[in-house]
Amino acid sequence: MSLTVVTDSAACLPAALADARGIIVVPLHTVEADDGAATTARPTVAELIDAYRLAARRGDEVLAVHVTAALSGTVENARTAARELATQGIPVTVLDSGASGGALGLAALAAAEADDARRGAARARESAARSRLFFLVQDLNHLRRGGRLNRGTAFVGGTLGIRPILTTGPEGIGVVETVRGAARARRHLIAQAVRAAGGTAL
Structure with a gap:
């Protein structure tokens, strides 16, 4: 076989x-x-x-x-x-x-x-x-239009520079954390990944 x-x-x-x-x-x-x-x-x-x-x-x-x-x-x-x-x-x-x-x-x-x-x-x-996926997207509307993200999350993500850190699971796409500003969101994304891997985020 x-x-x-x-x-x-x-x-x-x-x-x-x-x-x-x-x-x-x-x-x-x-x-x-x-x-x-x-x-x-x-x-x-x-x-x-x-x-x-x-x-x-x-x-x-x-x-x-x-x-x-x-x-x-x-x-x-x-x-x-x-x-x-x-x-x-x-x-x-x-x-x-x-x-x-x-x-x-x-x-x-x-x-x-x-x-x-x-x-x-x-x-x-x-x-x-054994793996976890964390990600940021530039424009949440693409996920919303495709039916992969609810309207409320997409709206929040487009308001006042708030950037949600997203993950996937059996229920679909979920929000792990919301952060203001793109640069800060990237730092928090890395911190989430480090913690999920068992490390200590600085």
């Missing part, structure tokens, strides 16, 4: 490392909004189907470990792609990692060490559970 893992570019995996571990990376797309801000768009169902078909040719089972649904609709498209491939006799296990960035990359790497999809998914979940 062999397993091929598929993830997306939110995992920030270096190409050489992904190739060495046999992980297929599907790119997210960068979209420039009317106001000049750059956002990301999920891979299309067709792109995911192509990636999963390639994975199925490389291994007996396919496990797709994707960016948290709190930040992207990638998992939704992945499940649509998996349902279509199931009708063709190509089973694909789709996992919402609950993570992004390095945490997603580590989850994908952990999954790739397994021999089958069940063990791979368990390893990915275990890895992701």
Whole structure:
């Protein structure tokens, strides 16, 4: 029994490392909004189907470990792609990692060490559970328009220079702390990460 893992570019995996571990990376797309801000768009169902078909040719089972649904609709498209491939006799296990960035990359790497999809998914979940994601965004309206952040939080974030430090969880995006000013918010973001890692923030 062999397993091929598929993830997306939110995992920030270096190409050489992904190739060495046999992980297929599907790119997210960068979209420039009317106001000049750059956002990301999920891979299309067709792109995911192509990636999963390639994975199925490389291994007996396919496990797709994707960016948290709190930040992207990638998992939704992945499940649509998996349902279509199931009708063709190509089973694909789709996992919402609950993570992004390095945490997603580590989850994908952990999954790739397994021999089958069940063990791979368990390893990915275990890895992701040990990680916490903290982030700031320049414009909260993009998350609000995408339905990923409630209107009240977006409003507060746009008032009087208040910058919420955000995190993701099973319930979606939540606010860890609200800070006034971009520079101060970055310092508090680092402090939150240091404390979550077991260190002492200065």
